[in-house]
Amino acid sequence: MNRGVNQLVGVAVILFSLSSCISKSPKEIGEGRIEYDIEYDTLTLSRVDKKILPSSLIVRFYNNNTINTIDALSGAVTISIISQPAKKEFTTMLKIFNKKLYYSEPYTNGHYPALYARIPKVNVDTLVKDFDYIGYKCKSVMGYFADNPERKFEIIYTKQIAIDNPNLNTPFESIDGVMLGFNLRFNNVEMKLRACNVTKENINADAFKIPEDYKKVDFQTMTDLIYLLQQ
16 A cells, blocks of 8 residues: 555656656746847958947837847947837937937838848748747748848747737838847848847836937938948
């Protein structure tokens, strides 16, 4: 009798141990931040000093509002894009040392904000795979910039982060989910971005407001300045 009980207890312990090792995906979250690492190929690093290239991207989100911020030159240069669906408005903010500029514009079909203005549309293959990435249930698909179909890259995206139309008015509009892995290309520099951390945290509504010390400019000025920074 005791032997039988001991065996049952042993089986229960083993089953519990096995179940505790199974990776459990988090529930859908609608507020927090995503941090991405940025990698470059050896050709880029052979001709551009890594210190002047963007090293990370941070996306903060709340109530479908998002702000994407990318830094370069150790924070001396910062580009942010605020998306506010309730206002149907994008804002591009640019900080170059102590110069702070912004440009706001309405959502317009087929039009990209200044940061993406010179990036070709991204096309995707039809083969989509289920994929687990940093604890999230994701899908993986191969994509390519429209002007270079031979150079494909992986796009990883999830529906477990609650942002509606997260890729609206970007070259990735066809991707129906929050991207945790993708490539960006600015002129001849291609960046590989991979999310390294997703954190559920409170995001203050002020994060989506334009700071008072930013000066308004027009679209062409903003686009030209961002283009010059990519040289």
